Amino acid sequence: MKVKDIMSRPVVIDKSGRISEALDLMDKHHVRRLIVRHGGNVVGVVSLQSVCESLGSRRKYNHPPSLFHVADAVSNSYAILAPDDDARRAVDALREVDAVVVVDGGILGAVSPADVIRAVTPDGTVGDIMKVPAIAPPDARVSAIRKLMMERGISRVPIMDGATLVGIVSESDVAAAMRGVKRRSSQNHQDNNVERMLALDIMRTDVITARPDTPLREAAQLMTDHHIGALPVLNDQRHLVGIVTRRDIVRAI
Numbered sequence: 001m002k003v004k005d006i007m008s009r010p011v012v013i014d015k016s017g018r019i020s021e022a023l024d025l026m027d028k029h030h031v032r033r034l035i036v037r038h039g040g041n042v043v044g045v046v047s048l049q050s051v052c053e054s055l056g057s058r059r060k061y062n063h064p065p066s067l068f069h070v071a072d073a074v075s076n077s078y079a080i081l082a083p084d085d086d087a088r089r090a091v092d093a094l095r096e097v098d099a100v101v102v103v104d105g106g107i108l109g110a111v112s113p114a115d116v117i118r119a120v121t122p123d124g125t126v127g128d129i130m131k132v133p134a135i136a137p138p139d140a141r142v143s144a145i146r147k148l149m150m151e152r153g154i155s156r157v158p159i160m161d162g163a164t165l166v167g168i169v170s171e172s173d174v175a176a177a178m179r180g181v182k183r184r185s186s187q188n189h190q191d192n193n194v195e196r197m198l199a200l201d202i203m204r205t206d207v208i209t210a211r212p213d214t215p216l217r218e219a220a221q222l223m224t225d226h227h228i229g230a231l232p233v234l235n236d237q238r239h240l241v242g243i244v245t246r247r248d249i250v251r252a253i
Contacts, residue, residue: 003090004083006119007102007109010035015043019068022046023175030227032155032171033099035110036074042107044074045099048171049155052146052178083108091116094250113246114229117220122252126219127212129252130233130242135160138167138200145199146174156230158240159203165232165240167203177202209234212241220249 011029013022015038022034026048033047050073079093080101090100090111102109135158136145145157149171159167177197210219210231219231223246233242 001087001119002083003081003085003087003100003102003111004109006087006090006115007083007100007111008115010101010107010110012037012107013046013070014038015069015071015074017070019051019070019073020179022070022073023051023179026172031112031114032229033112034070035078035099035101035107036070037107040106042078042080042101042103044076045078045101046070046073047075047077047098048175049149050075051175052171053150081111087119091250091253094247113250114224116250116253117246118224120253121217121220121249124216124252125212126210126214126216126231126233126244127242129216129248130212130244131248133158133232133240133243135240136169136199137161138198138203140199142169142174142177142197142199142202145169146178149174156243156245157199158207158232158243159199160240163239165207165209165234165238167199167205168207168230168232169199169203170229173202173204207232210244211235216249216252219244220246 011025011031012035015036025034033045036044036046077098078101079097080103081089083102083104093100094113100111134148134152138159138161155171157169158165208226210233212233230243230245232240235241
């Protein structure tokens with residue numbers, strides 16, 4: 001199998017583009033990162049994580065969204081491969097970087113964990129590779145959840161009311177919430193309005209879950225069908241016992 005067999009159409013944005021444009025493209029194409037170009041060359045990637053870091057920077061709380069550019073959130077966490085390279089090279093690269101850019105005289109495609117798990121999944125069950133999740137209560141401040149994501153290097157936090165899973169907050173939820181505050185609030189109130197946001201204000205309550213004995217192929221299909229990047233794992237008593245992400249499945253291949 002070649003890289004060209006698993007790559008998807010590249011979603012590209014110029015380094016001078018607006019952060020709001022980047023978020024719109026991510027939402028439209030159901031992706032978490034974009035290829036950033038400048039003068040026809042690849043110069044990095046912009047991801048939901050880097051957008052959250054940019055929008056949530058305290059020194060920028062009082063800046064209107066129109067002042068945020070892709071250049072403020074660009075990352076060099078990418079690898080470049082050719083379309084005829086072995087697909088295994090893309091899988092290996094995604095253990096270390098956010099994205100693989102496919103180039104042959106120009107930007108031809110991209111390979112993400114979502115692309116990989118659409119093409120191949122390992123044997124085994126969710127319980128074989130799931131991790132212990134970082135959790136938060138419904139009244140946790142969104143700023144605290146964002147900090148938790150950055151400290152733990154994670155992109156999703158299950159929201160627990162006692163022993164009950166009531167929602168999940170992802171990087172996309174945090175980025176959209178911070179963008180909304182900056183768009184709706186006057187500059188004098190943005191700082192306070194960001195700090196007042198709680199998990200229950202932005203969490204998604206229609207959480208799709210898996211069980212420890214769910215086959216990885218089934219888990220990958222659920223993520224693909226619903227355009228989601230992770231599945232909280234519940235046991236027979238409906239207690240949260242883990243979480244599995246697309247990248248976890250890629251690392252298990």
